[in-house]
Amino acid sequence: MTRYVDQSLEQVRTALLEMAGRVEEMIADANRALAERDSTLAESVILADPLIDAMEKRIDEDCLLLLALQEPKAIDFRCIIAIQKIVGELERMGDSAVNIAQGVLQLNAESPLEPRVDLPSLAEIARGMVRESLDSFVRKDAALARSVCERDDDADAVYHRLFGELVGMMRSSPGKVDRALHLLLAARNLERIADHATNVAEDVIFYLEAEDVRHSRPPSAIRALGANPPRPS
């Protein structure tokens, strides 16, 4: 006999995956709008945001009901808590996609910035991390979740390289300041999307193994102190 909590939890998981699919689409569209200078697509990303917000509220509410009214087993309990946290991360990823889309509208008001800056490589890393963090939840694959966490440094490294390139452009060409700054903010948002994917992966590890792996490596800010020059904040 299926318990009531199993059925309800299954519904919440389905709602989470639907929300995740929409957020992945927003990220992909924001990146395509950026690469192809497509303002219409950028606007569609911005207009998708309220739906994501509504989905977050709805799923959050359902999780609270499950926690309050049911007597979930320990693994269900951790699953519900993980879903709540993942939903928060997805909502923030959606916000980052909206920020990128807003930047696209401003960039498209001017001629393209030359030489081209390799934002697509950062977009590709972020996209892959989001995909695999969600896959690790669906497949209950803690090893995959751990591999996502390890790739956060790659995203940081590419972000810092792009940051340096764009600041160099701003320094040498005052006429490029606005466009370079919008690209820099887009890169920052991609790096944040990668951070959120890392958080999702950490939530999955907590769900599967009851282990809280957040902040388990020394923060990069502290690694930077003394050893290397501080990185862009």
Place this chain on the structure above:
Amino acid sequence: MTRYVDQSLEQVRTALLEMAGRVEEMIADANRALAERDSTLAESVILADPLIDAMEKRIDEDCLLLLALQEPKAIDFRCIIAIQKIVGELERMGDSAVNIAQGVLQLNAESPLEPRVDLPSLAEIARGMVRESLDSFVRKDAALARSVCERDDDADAVYHRLFGELVGMMRSSPGKVDRALHLLLAARNLERIADHATNVAEDVIFYLEAEDVRHSRPPSAIRALGANPPRPS
């Protein structure tokens, strides 16, 4: 007779307020380090981060235990959920303070930027919002929490004004690009701290009134579409 859950919840509340006090200190120190060009103080902010992370993990764990092992009343239940969310916001505020402190270290490697940009006014707004969002939790004051939410637009407006000033400087003085960019990122982090304070206030309203007020106003990105030119992302 005091219920066990009351005692435990009181302990978690106390731990939350201790964490909040530390984060407020980090924000104040980061702002003072920025205003007074104090690299030692900036480094102390960066070094405080692991303590905040550890506090977050500990409180989160205690909340899970309370949720899992006890049978809290509805108001306690909402209080525990609110504490979990507030702790997450505090941790992110701490990260923003660290980002500002990292920027200070880079700014101090160069001569001060002239003319001065009025970051202290934004710092003051953010600091007040953080203080009052936490006060609204302590005093169970939903009206105060609502007033914090309303002030988020003020923080946004000041941020956009500073953003415009700093971009203008970058355009006209290539030699100022690095410093103006670090100040711009500091302003962005202050604006994020104000956002997190708003989220805390929303969590307090949920706790006190069982009402989820998140995203209840049309997002500024959508208000901007069509009506006004898009704002910095």
